[in-house]
Amino acid sequence: MNKLRLPLLLLLAFAACSEKKLYPDAAKAFERHSYREYPAGEVMKTLANKGFDGLAALDRHALLLKGRRKVVEAPASREPVSGLLFDYRGGVIHVAKVFQNSPAALAGIKDGDRVLEIDGFKASPQTVTERSDDSFGFTLKTERLGPKGPALAVAQVERERMALPLIFGFYEPASAIGYVRVGMFVQGSGATVLSGVEALSSLGAKKIIFDLRGNGGGVPEEAATLLSAFAPKAGPLLELKSRHKGYRKTLEATSRGKYSYLRTAVLTDGRTSMAAEVFAQALKEVAGAKLVGGTTAGRVSLTRAFRLGKTRKGLELTVARLFPPSGLELEEKGAVPDIDAGLNRDQEAALAEAWNAPLETVLLSDRAYARAMEILSK
Numbered sequence: 325m326n327k328l329r330l331p332l333l334l335l336l337a338f339a340a341c342s343e344k345k346l347y348p349d350a351a352k353a354f355e356r357h358s359y360r361e362y363p364a365g366e367v368m369k370t371l372a373n374k375g376f377d378g379l380a381a382l383d384r385h386a387l388l389l390k391g392r393r394k395v396v397e398a399p400a401s402r403e404p405v406s407g408l409l410f411d412y413r414g415g416v417i418h419v420a421k422v423f424q425n426s427p428a429a430l431a432g433i434k435d436g437d438r439v440l441e442i443d444g445f446k447a448s449p450q451t452v453t454e455r456s457d458d459s460f461g462f463t464l465k466t467e468r469l470g471p472k473g474p475a476l477a478v479a480q481v482e483r484e485r486m487a488l489p490l491i492f493g494f495y496e497p498a499s500a501i502g503y504v505r506v507g508m509f510v511q512g513s514g515a516t517v518l519s520g521v522e523a524l525s526s527l528g529a530k531k532i533i534f535d536l537r538g539n540g541g542g543v544p545e546e547a548a549t550l551l552s553a554f555a556p557k558a559g560p561l562l563e564l565k566s567r568h569k570g571y572r573k574t575l576e577a578t579s580r581g582k583y584s585y586l587r588t589a590v591l592t593d594g595r596t597s598m599a600a601e602v603f604a605q606a607l608k609e610v611a612g613a614k615l616v617g618g619t620t621a622g623r624v625s626l627t628r629a630f631r632l633g634k635t636r637k638g639l640e641l642t643v644a645r646l647f648p649p650s651g652l653e654l655e656e657k658g659a660v661p662d663i664d665a666g667l668n669r670d671q672e673a674a675l676a677e678a679w680n681a682p683l684e685t686v687l688l689s690d691r692a693y694a695r696a697m698e699i700l701s702k
Contacts, residue, residue, distance in 0.1 A: 343375065343376060343388075344371075345633070346632040346633055346635065346637060347368060347371040347372070348368075349632045349633050349639075350367070350371060350376070350379070350632060350639050351367040351368045351371065353630040353632075353639050353641065354367045354382075354383075354641065355367075356568075357568065357571075357628065357630065357641065357643050358383060358641055358642065358643065359383070359565075359566055359567065359625065359641075359642040359643055359644055359645060360382075360383070360567070360642075361567055362382060366382070367379070367382065370382060376388040376639075379639075379641075383641050383642050384656075385625050385627050385640065385641060385642045386639065386640065386641045386642075387639070387640045387641075388637060388638075388639060389629055389637060389638040389639065389640055390636070390637050391636055391637075403483075403485075403681055404483035404484050404485050405426075405427075405483055405484070405485070405486060405681055405682060405683070405684070406426065406427050406428045406456075406461065406462075406481045406482070406483050406684055407422060407423040407425075407426020407427055407428045407429060407486055408421065408422045408423070408426065408428035408433055408481070408684055409421040409494070409682065409684060409686065409687050410439065410452050410456075410684050410685055410687065410688060411496070411687045411688070412449050412687075412688055413496065413498055413499070414498060416438055417438070417439040417447040417448065417449070417452055418436060418437060418438050418439060419433055419434070419435060419436065419437040419439065419466070420435065420494045420496070420503075420687060421435060421492065421494040422434055422435055423486070423488075423489065423492070425486075426486055427461070427481055427482040427483055427484055428481050431464075431479040431480060431481045431482070432477065432479050433464065433466065433479055433481065434468065435494055435495070436468070436469075436497070437466040437467070437468050438466060438467040438468070439452065439464055439465075439466055440465045440466060440467055440476075441463075441464070441465035442455045442456065442462055442463070442464055442465075443455045443462050443463050444463070449685075449688050452684070452685060452688070453685045453688065456683075456684045456685055460482075460483065461480065461481050461482040461483050462480075462481055463478065463479070463480050463481070464478070464479050464481055465477070465478050466478075466479065488507075488679070488680060488681075488682050489507075490506075490507040490508060490510065490513075491504070491505065491506055491507060491513060491516050491517060491520065492504075492505055492520075493505065493520045493521075493523075493524060495524050495527045495528075495529055496697070497527070497528065499531075499697065499700070499701045500528055500529055500530040500531060501529065501530075501531045501532070501533060501697060501700050501701070502521070502524030502525070502527075502529035502531070502532045502533070503532075503533045503535065503693075504517060504520055504521065504524070504532060504533070504534050504535065505535040506534060506535065506536055506539055506550075506600075507538065507539060508539055508540060508541070508542045509539070509541060509542030509543050509544075509546040509547045509599050509600065509603075510542050510543065510546070511543055511546065512546070513542070513543075513546045513550075514545075514546040514547070514548075514549030514550045515549065517550050518549070518550060518553055521553070521583055521586075525583065525586070529586070530586065530587065531586060531587040531588065531589075531700040532583075532586050532587075532588050532589075533588070533589050533590075533591065533693070533696045533697070533700065534588065534589070534590045534591070534604075534607070534613075535590075535591040535693075536590055536591060536592055536596045536600045536601075536603065536604055537591050537592060537593040537595065537596060537617060537672075537675075537676065537679070537692070538593065538595045538596070538676050538679070538680075539595075539596055539597075539600035540595070540597050540598060540600065541597050541598020541599040541600050541601075542598070542599055542600070543599065544562050544564065544573075544575060544599045544602075544646060545575060546599075547562060547599040547600070547602070547603040547606075548561045548562050548575035548576075550603070551577070551603060551606055551607060551610065552576075552577040552578070552581055553581040553582050553583045553584075554581050554583050554584055554586065554588060554607060554610065554611040554613075555577035555580065555581040555584060555610050555611065556580060556581070556584045556610070556611065557577070557579075557580055558576065558577050558578055558579050558580070559576060559577055559610070559649065560574055560575070560576050560577075560649045561575050561576055561577055561606055561610065561649060562574075562575045562599070562602055562603075562606055562646060562647070562648065562649075563575070563646070563647045563648075563649075563651075564626065564644045564645070564646055564647075565644060565645050565646075565647055566643060566644035566645075568643070568644075571626070571643045571644040572644070577610075584611065587612075587700055588607060588611055588612075588613040588614075589613060589614045589615075589616055589696040589699060589700055590603075590604040590607055590608070590613050590614070590615050590616070591616055591617045591692050591693065591696060592604050592615055592616070592617045592618060592619070592620050592659060592661060593617050593618040593620070593667075593672045593675075593676070593692075594618050594619065594620070594621055594658075594669055594672055595621060595672070595676065596620040596621060596659075597620060597621035597622075597623045597624070598621075598623060598624055598626075598646065599646060600620070601620035601621060601622075601623075601624060601654060601658060601659045602624055602646040602647065602648055602654065602659075604620065604659050605648040605650075605652060605654065605659040606648040606649060608648075608659075608662075609648055609649050609650050610649060614662045614663065614696070614699055614700075615659060615660070615661040615662050615663070616661055616662065616663045616665060616692050616695050616696045616699065617661050617663075617664070617665045617667075617692040618661060618664065618665060618667060618672055618692075619658040619659065619660050619661065620654070620658040620659045621658055622654060622655060622656045622657050622658035623655070624645050624646040624647070624654045624655050625642040625644075625645050625646075625655055626642065626643055626644040626645065626646065627640050627641060627642055627643065628640065628641070628643050663695050663696075663699065665691045665692035665695055666691065667691065667692070675689075675690060
């Protein structure tokens with residue numbers, strides 16, 4: 325036998341024996357905390373036959389943790405950007421959004437500016453796509469309506485690296501539609517989004533598009549805060565179900581929501597998960613929202629990690645699941661859109677990358693956004 329192979333086999337055998345000592349603690353964690361109840365002895369039997377890897381057959385999220393997980397930071401934008409978004413409505417290219425403190429904002433560009441020329445060429449979907457591809461920037465000739473009539477301006481727009489805000493929105497006055505992108509339901513995001521909806525409503529918005537593509541969930545209570553503002557009456561919004569009282573919770577609207585009169589659509593994709601996908605389904609059930617895009621991730625299980633013995637190892641398992649008011653099971657199924665944008669997973673990923681840049685022309689090629697605008701404009 326190879327001299328190096330023997331120590332490796334001994335090491336693997338020792339690790340296997342060491343893990344076997346943790347089986348009783350793992351079985352106890354399942355008994356006390358798991359979302360599902362299993363017949364007596366089934367967890368220990370599974371461990372004895374297949375080890376910790378076998379637990380995935382009982383709970384697809386069950387995982388042996390061999391140390392603390394590293395926090396992975398989101399990568400910064402790989403390409404410098406101008407910080408504006410073009411849109412094309414009614415045969416006109418205009419600026420839908422200018423991000424604060426971006427090169428476009430510093431150049432004096434504002435939301436709603438009509439784009440007449442880019443680098444001396446007449447503005448069209450084709451020319452802005454071609455000319456804004458220049459990594460050094462571009463020159464815009466714009467028209468802005470004011471109290472004294474339209475005012476023309478020429479601005480040189482540079483590029484620099486900047487991160488896309490987690491939550492932002494803009495208003496489309498021609499269709500009275502407001503757009504709100506929610507990257508994650510973090511602490512305080514419910515109030516932040518509602519403040520944005522209030523601003524859009526004051527501008528004249530009668531309809532709202534919520535973009536939850538790529539939203540990995542977050543705090544269910546924040547999602548419920550936003551949902552309650554659109555609820556037509558008091559009632560359940562989101563529910564955390566578990567066979568253990570400590571993990572169960574029902575989040576409800578206590579009265580008719582302030583924005584229940586607004587029509588809504590929700591953009592989803594295969595990366596919309598947890599509280600975000602339940603929010604999408606719940607807004608459909610509660611307020612009649614249309615889901616547009618792709619089927620969501622189908623991952624609505626709340627997991628927690630439990631330490632095994634006195635080791636640094638732990639067991640992660642499902643303790644509860646999130647449900648919309650109807651009780652519809654979304655785990656492994658996802659929320660199915662009313663209008664499928666017709667994008668496969670690779671196309672969704674490419675679009676997500678364009679949004680994360682963000683590219684100035686992303687709205688011009690975003691089929692889900694276009695379909696949502698079309699539906700709410702009727």
